[in-house]
Amino acid sequence: METSNKNTGKVAWQSPSNIAIVKYWGKYGLQFPLNPSISFTLSKAHTQTEIEYLPHSESKQINIEYYFEYQRSSQFEAKVAKYLHSLSNDFPFLLHYKLIIHSKNTFPHSAGIASSASSMSALALCLMSLSQQLDNNEHNEQKFWTKASHYARLGSGSASRSLFPYAALWGKTELIQESAQEYALGLGNRIHSEFKSLQDSIIIVDAKKKQVSSRAGHALMNNHPYKAARLQQANGNIQKLLSALEKGDWESFIEISENEALSLIRLMSSSPWYSLLKAGTLEIINRIREFRISTKIPVCFTLDAGPNVHILYPQRVKNKVLEFINKDLLIFAAEKKIIHDKTGNAPIRLI
Ligand code: PMV
Numbered sequence: 001m002e003t004s005n006k007n008t009g010k011v012a013w014q015s016p017s018n019i020a021i022v023k024y025w026g027k028y029g030l031q032f033p034l035n036p037s038i039s040f041t042l043s044k045a046h047t048q049t050e051i052e053y054l055p056h057s058e059s060k061q062i063n064i065e066y067y068f069e070y071q072r073s074s075q076f077e078a079k080v081a082k083y084l085h086s087l088s089n090d091f092p093f094l095l096h097y098k099l100i101i102h103s104k105n106t107f108p109h110s111a112g113i114a115s116s117a118s119s120m121s122a123l124a125l126c127l128m129s130l131s132q133q134l135d136n137n138e139h140n141e142q143k144f145w146t147k148a149s150h151y152a153r154l155g156s157g158s159a160s161r162s163l164f165p166y167a168a169l170w171g172k173t174e175l176i177q178e179s180a181q182e183y184a185l186g187l188g189n190r191i192h193s194e195f196k197s198l199q200d201s202i203i204i205v206d207a208k209k210k211q212v213s214s215r216a217g218h219a220l221m222n223n224h225p226y227k228a229a230r231l232q233q234a235n236g237n238i239q240k241l242l243s244a245l246e247k248g249d250w251e252s253f254i255e256i257s258e259n260e261a262l263s264l265i266r267l268m269s270s271s272p273w274y275s276l277l278k279a280g281t282l283e284i285i286n287r288i289r290e291f292r293i294s295t296k297i298p299v300c301f302t303l304d305a306g307p308n309v310h311i312l313y314p315q316r317v318k319n320k321v322l323e324f325i326n327k328d329l330l331i332f333a334a335e336k337k338i339i340h341d342k343t344g345n346a347p348i349r350l351i
Contacts, residue, residue: 011129012050012350014106015122017042017113018162019200019310021257021302022237023264024170025230026221031157032181034221035234036171038241039161040198043344045107047118050351051126053134056098062088063098069105076103080123083155090151091127093134101126107339113202113308116214120155121162124148125347149183157218160184165346166191167245173238186346192248196343197315201325204337205280205307212274214305220270230267233259250298250314257312258285261303278307280332285309291324299324315342 018039026034056063062084066077080101088094103122105115128148131137145163153160153170161168164186173179221227237256244252268274281303288301288311299313299321311329313321322340330336 007134008052008054009133010050010052010351011126011133012048013122013125013129013347014046014048014350015118015125015162015347016344017045017047017107017115017118018158018168019302019304020158020161021253021260022234022241023260024157025218025234025264025267026224026227027157027218031153033157033171034227035231036169036173036179036238037158037161037234038167038169038187038238038245039158040167040195040200040343041162041164041346042200042341044339044341045105045113045115045118045202046347047103047105047115047122048350049101049103049119049122049126051130052100052102053093053097053130054100056096058096060095061085062094065098065100067100067102070102083123084127086154087127087151091131091135093130097134113204113304113339116156117158117162120159121148121152121347124152124155124159125163125349127151129349146183146185149185153183163347164188166196166343169238169242173235175239175242187242187245190242191245194248194250194314195245195253198343199313199315199318199321200341200343201311201313201321202339202341203284203309203311203325203329203333204339205278205284205309205332205334207334207337210276210306212276217268217274217305220272221267224267224270226267226270230263233263253312254292254298254300257300257302258289261285261301264303264305276303276306281307281309284329284332287328291328295320297321 018041020037020039022038024033024037062081068076125148149160149163160170161184165188167187168184170184172181241256285301297317302310
């Protein structure tokens, strides 16, 4: 393959975060999931990544400068260089160019929102676009998204799901023939209009960086005494969720969403154990349940390996849910931080 080293140029992508309803928890090999997962793509919480390339003499090393929110970050630089190095066989240009990478999140600073899904998917998309320009790879629309999802997954498992409008499925399930362990696929055309307007109000209970990484959490699954039961549960929940999403069935959606969030907490309570919950988290989830029972409004919660609570509901009940959040839940939000997000579209190419 010919790799030109004369050009300079830029590519940039904006990619969203996502929130899993059926959780990916536990992995093996090269970031393959123990169970399939389904997530909703968000619209406000996203990362913008720009890569400028400059010619550089061929090297065995990755040559990058990495800036996070305009500040050079040696911590991210080392992590990204390692990731890019692992991909240099697939993207030969990586050893011929110097890359200046700028990345920023559009969600508030230190809001305790996981950004690996949006940042790794934005980076993978930039790699795909660079590869077309610098390794003369032809564009094939279907393959582009599948490969981008594959490379995003190698950076962070959940990032594989951030590339598709509305919702995505990652991991093999016999229910969908095209599903795969290597990449996610979009579920946009299998979703009832009720779920295309899904709202996600995220109550930031604690904005501090989490003390236990997802990597350590996934590792706990290897010898987990509940492993077999968890795999059975997750596969069963995938089946029920696919059907609920197709039918617009909120009752089943609520049951699955809360069952998965509570299961995640239980899976962390192994040996050794850890907890990411705060007192406010428990108070909020109890109040959501009471509110739902007393008003019959379809609203539920999920959690994202941290203390912050994602409150999920259809747009048609938005006013009533916002009233409830402001009256009964705002007191548990650190610095009154709540992000009102909703399902969104696929990533956007900026340059
Ligand atoms: O992609 P990771 O390694 O950060 O793991 C994500 C794990 C959860 O957010 C808890 C679940 C999920 O499916 O996103």
